[in-house]
Amino acid sequence: MVSDITFGQYYHGNSVLHRADPRIKLILTFAMIIVIFLCKNFFSLGLLAAFIILVTLLSKVPVRMILKSIKPVLIILAFTAILNIFYTHGGRTYFEWWKIAVTEKGVNTAVFTIIRIIILVVMSSLLTYTTTPTMLTDGLERILSPLKIFHIKVSSLAMMMTLALRFIPTLIEEIERIMNAQKARGADLESGGLITRAKALVPIFIPLMVSAFRRAYELALAMTCRCYTDGNGRTRMKQMKLKITDYVMLILCIAITAGVIVLNIFFEKVI
Amino acid sequence: MNPFLEIKNVSYSYMKNTAQQVNAVNNVSLGIDRGEMVGIIGHTGSGKSTLVSLFNGLLKPSLGTVYVDGKDIWENKETLRESRFNVGLCFQYPEYQLFEETVRKDIAFGPKNMKLDDAEIERRVLRAAELAGVKPKHLDVSPFDISGGEKRRAAIAGVMAMEPDMLVLDEPAAGLDPRGRSDLIEMIKQYRERTGSAVVLVSHSMEDIARATERVIVINNGEIALDGSVDYVFAHEEELKSMGLNIPEVTKVFHRLKELGFDVPPDVYSVDRAVDILTSLAERRKSDGK
């Protein structure tokens, strides 16, 4: 069903990671994603993997949830593994048949890429698991606020993002409701060819658009009534202040990055 | 003979097997005959909407069986499809499901899905529009250009046009003013008298239920708490109260009057009837010389 899709999944908790400053989390996640691609051998990658496992434990997000976030990319993982195994050649040959050969380099590259993607996914989902969408947009707003000098309305952008995130569950609910109503009138959404199915979406799409516009108008009106003009000059209920733990995290990430670079230099390149 | 709609030991849970599982309907069995007029009441979140969505297979029961016209609706695709047309379900705020260019086309959506021929579709559209009280001049305007109450009627006509043997209306009068409410309830009563179709009316309003229906089913926490005639159910005032429901205010007044020793009937559900009874009571007392 539609409601099975989870967006910006937040996992309630009160771990160190949950309490950390969203700005730091955003920037560090971004930085560490770049570090993933700096890793050149299994040693540096292993260091990063250990770091991710540590962070996962700190976040107290259950392993089940982490595995759930990997599930959608399983196909991509399988695909890259197959491509790498069969198309990268070098080193010892393990297996050869007709034009297909499985070599040491192929296997290494496949494993390496898979671990990379998994770290990437786990890292970004940890960010959304431990940060509410509102905190995320708040953080983003603060990070992007220097863009004001280019006359970009960062606060309005952030408000739009917050609202968009806020309305995703509402719209999903709405879609489900309209679908049920049309199904009750005998609409067949499941069978037929591509064109029939596309046509069958019209009775869902139009009421959805109508109600989305209605909601947007009502929301705009409600916001105007409460004197919202634009975000400039608004103060915040929750002030963001960097705490000791934020600095500790920053230093830890710098240390990991340094470690990755050192291990890259001392050991042989795999990829 | 089996009832037209029969559900046997049906349960339904949302988000089954997760931490947030909600058991919305628990082991409910009930039967509704052809031509019957039934009211379903219950507190917010008691599972009324979930229950009626099981009637035409929009939701698949976690446990139990639903029979429409003697057939298990989940037997195959065909029986499921038939149940959609045999049990016409009209959701809360149905006006938000309108989508066609004209009201006429929108009412025709259901019959079209039934693959009827054009002449039959046209006949059904006109009949449904008439039954639901859609003004003929509105048939060829956009459904987005008529008033809220008119939209509601157009949407209900869209379900009636399938000519189901049972019409289920979930809170049809929600959000209407008192006049609009009573007009709509009157329309539904008329519909049932003229077509002989069974009608199930889901509502919060005891007044509406008392005015329109003969049998009342009270749902509490996904279970049937009371099932019987209007008089039978309203006699259980205390029980209803514990479920967060209230019998109509006038009825309460009359129950109290009876307690005080006045000679009044207990089954007074509308203000009009109350006025009649009270005036005749007052006149009788006057002539008695008190």
Ligand SMILES: Nc1ncnc2c1ncn2[C@@H]1O[C@H](COP(=O)(O)OP(=O)(O)OP(=O)(O)O)[C@@H](O)[C@H]1O
């Ligand atoms: N799509 C859904 N996902 C999860 N839980 C739901 C969903 N729909 C309803 N519920 C839950 O199931 C229970 C029964 O809901 P239902 O809508 O059937 O109640 P209702 O009696 O129709 O209430 P109302 O009078 O407010 O319309 C409620 O506790 C509700 O929170």
Ligand SMILES: [Mg+2]
């Ligand atoms: Mg409901």
